[in-house]
Amino acid sequence: AQKITQTQPGMFVQEKEAVTLDCTYDTSDQSYGLFWYKQPSSGEMIFLIYQGSYDEQNATEGRYSLNFQKARKSANLVISASQLGDSAMYFCAMRELRAGTALIFGKGTTLSVSS
Amino acid sequence: DAGVTQSPTHLIKTRGQQVTLRCSPKSGHDTVSWYQQALGQGPQFIFQYYEEEERQRGNFPDRFSGHQFPNYSSELNVNALLLGDSALYLCASRTGVEGYTFGSGTRLTVV
Numbered sequence: 001a002q003k004i005t006q007t008q009p010g011m012f013v014q015e016k017e018a019v020t021l022d023c024t025y026d027t028s029d030q031s032y033g034l035f036w037y038k039q040p041s042s043g044e045m046i047f048l049i050y051q052g053s054y055d056e057q058n059a060t061e062g063r064y065s066l067n068f069q070k071a072r073k074s075a076n077l078v079i080s081a082s083q084l085g086d087s088a089m090y091f092c093a094m095r096e097l098r099a100g101t102a103l104i105f106g107k108g109t110t111l112s113v114s115s
Numbered sequence: 116d117a118g119v120t121q122s123p124t125h126l127i128k129t130r131g132q133q134v135t136l137r138c139s140p141k142s143g144h145d146t147v148s149w150y151q152q153a154l155g156q157g158p159q160f161i162f163q164y165y166e167e168e169e170r171q172r173g174n175f176p177d178r179f180s181g182h183q184f185p186n187y188s189s190e191l192n193v194n195a196l197l198l199g200d201s202a203l204y205l206c207a208s209r210t211g212v213e214g215y216t217f218g219s220g221t222r223l224t225v226v
Contacts, residue, residue: 004157035214043203045158045217091157100171102148103207103215105157 023092119218140208
């Protein structure tokens with residue numbers, strides 16, 4: 001079974017609009033962390049935001065917020081006020097603390113922002 | 116402050132050959148992980164090095180091996196290259212409870 005599922009292969013949004021990228025995860029661990037990374041065409045994975053399984057508040061980092069719904073096992077990324085530079089591939093990833101430090105990635109969502 | 120540096124950026128090899136990829140971690144980071152990202156897919160964990168030893172390994176054959184040096188830099192070696200080894204190879208470093216910092220990767224093409 002897929003540990004990280006990103007169901008949206010591609011998303012299209014206009015500048016200044018908000019967009020939500022979906023991510024669901026599957027784990028039996030109680031302690032885990034969820035990450036979102038941005039990958040532009042250059043290839044570098046850029047860290048955006050992190051949510052720990054015990055964090056009660058949704059994580060926020062500038063224009064990025066993580067809508068964490070533990071019971072539904074979802075960790076959606078919300079980007080407010082999209083910019084042209086947000087066009088990239090976005091990956092959701094999970095680290096199961098019991099399994100070590102490896103990150104498990106989803107297949108990604110391509111976000112295209114138009115003017 | 117330099118982030119994670121990988122070399123070379125691009126590489127073309129022939130089936131059956133061997134390749135070595137290199138990674139210099141972010142300053143202060145002592146743990147290095149390697150990931151393989153096939154075209155259109157998310158990265159897959161290959162292995163992690165800490166204190167010059169392989170600490171964790173993903174589902175990759177023994178053709179994939181690595182090394183970590185005393186200055187924390189690392190190498191990824193792949194023997195007997197297959198066409199399916201063509202991918203972007205990403206190195207990530209971290210220390211303690213910090214998050215992972217990734218490099219820009221090495222694009223390996225096997226022909």
